[in-house]
Amino acid sequence: MNDxxxxxxxxxxxxxxxxxxxLVLDGQATSExxxxxKKHMEVCMPCYKSYSVDMMIKDMLQxxxxxxxxxxxxxxxxxxxxxxxIKPL
Amino acid sequence: MEELPIIPDGPRQNYSDAEKGEIFNQEFLPHIRSxxxxxxxxxxxxxxxxxxxxxxxxxxxxxxxxxxKGTNAKAWLFRILKNSFINDYRKKIKEPSKVxxxxxxSYYNSDEVDRQITPDLRVDALKDMIGDEISNALNALDVDFxxxxxxxxxxxxxxxxxxxxxxxxxxxxxxxxxxxRNLLKEKLSEYAKEMGYKNTxx
Ligand SMILES: [Zn+2]
Numbered sequence: 414m415n416d417x418x419x420x421x422x423x424x425x426x427x428x429x430x431x432x433x434x435x436l437v438l439d440g441q442a443t444s445e446x447x448x449x450x451k452k453h454m455e456v457c458m459p460c461y462k463s464y465s466v467d468m469m470i471k472d473m474l475q476x477x478x479x480x481x482x483x484x485x486x487x488x489x490x491x492x493x494x495x496x497x498x499i500k501p502l
Numbered sequence: 503m504e505e506l507p508i509i510p511d512g513p514r515q516n517y518s519d520a521e522k523g524e525i526f527n528q529e530f531l532p533h534i535r536s537x538x539x540x541x542x543x544x545x546x547x548x549x550x551x552x553x554x555x556x557x558x559x560x561x562x563x564x565x566x567x568x569x570x571k572g573t574n575a576k577a578w579l580f581r582i583l584k585n586s587f588i589n590d591y592r593k594k595i596k597e598p599s600k601v602x603x604x605x606x607x608s609y610y611n612s613d614e615v616d617r618q619i620t621p622d623l624r625v626d627a628l629k630d631m632i633g634d635e636i637s638n639a640l641n642a643l644d645v646d647f648x649x650x651x652x653x654x655x656x657x658x659x660x661x662x663x664x665x666x667x668x669x670x671x672x673x674x675x676x677x678x679x680x681x682x683r684n685l686l687k688e689k690l691s692e693y694a695k696e697m698g699y700k701n702t703x704x
Contacts, residue, residue, distance in 0.1 A: 435676065435679070435680060438683070439654055439661070439676070439679055440654065440658060440660075441660060441661055465625050466623050466624065466625055466628065466687070467683065469625055469628045469629075470628065470636070470683075470686065470687070470690065471655050473628065473631070473636040474636060474640065474651065474655045474656060475655065475656065477634075477636050477637050478539075478543070478636060478637050478640055478652075478656055479539060479656050480535055480536065480538060480539030480542070483535060483538055483539065483542075487538065487548070487552065488534055488535060488538060490552070491534065491538065491552055491555050491556055491559075492531070492534065494556050495531075495556055495559045495560065498556075498560055499526070499560070499563050
């Protein structure tokens with residue numbers, strides 16, 4: 414795949430704030446990278462502010478949009494239709 | 503519009519009927535809640551979502567020999583669902599390669615610009631959004647942007663998995679996610695404004 418941006422934390426090249434923030438936010442950073450970023454936030458106000466807001470949104474998405482409110486009957490009826498269509502099961 | 507291949511080309515397995523049943527029940531069916539949520543967020547309609555999930559599972563069973571036991575069943579299923587959605591539910595579709603190219607281009611040249619246009623939104627305002635604001639904001643996004651947020655933030659897929667599910671390069675996954683987050687924040691800022699929060703940096 415022609416990915417123009419390999420994981421920059423592994424190179425010694427300096428990473429922009431935005432790139433670090435995105436890797437952490439996207440759940441792609443290793444624990445060392447996260448630790449590094451948390452230290453960085455102590456001295457970088459823009460990163461600290463963006464991180465707080467972005468993580469709050471991510472948390473809201475996970476709490477409110479993950480389908481915890483799906484009616485069990487809905488899932489049951491789909492399961493039944495599927496197994497009715499597949500004989501050997 | 504050409505139909506997207508439902509199943510990628512690859513080696514085929516030889517399963518007995520018992521093995522097929524076992525894979526289906528133990529590796530495929532446990533993802534039904536995530537699959538329904540994904541389908542519902544794509545179609546924004548309960549009946550369409552049910553049909554799409556059902557249809558996806560039937561296809562998964564039909565093509566089960568293209569699935570290698572023990573590999574990432576969830577990513578495999580999500581790819582089928584997303585391609586079925588595009589083929590069957592989304593008649594109008596943009597020319598993808600063109601859009602993707604522009605996305606990558608603008609992303610890698612726009613670090614500074616993005617910093618400035620990122621909507622100003624505060625944690626206090628978000629804390630007061632206790633209703634459906636976040637869900638509505640997500641559903642209001644263009645389907646391509648909605649999809650990457652679902653895959654990354656709701657389902658926890660990695661860049662590489664998302665690239666496979668969406669048939670796009672990893673660089674495009676990253677740029678699309680970045681833009682999706684900004685669009686989501688724009689939407690939430692609008693809600694915050696309606697709730698009476700002033701758009702001043704604190
Ligand atoms: Zn920073």
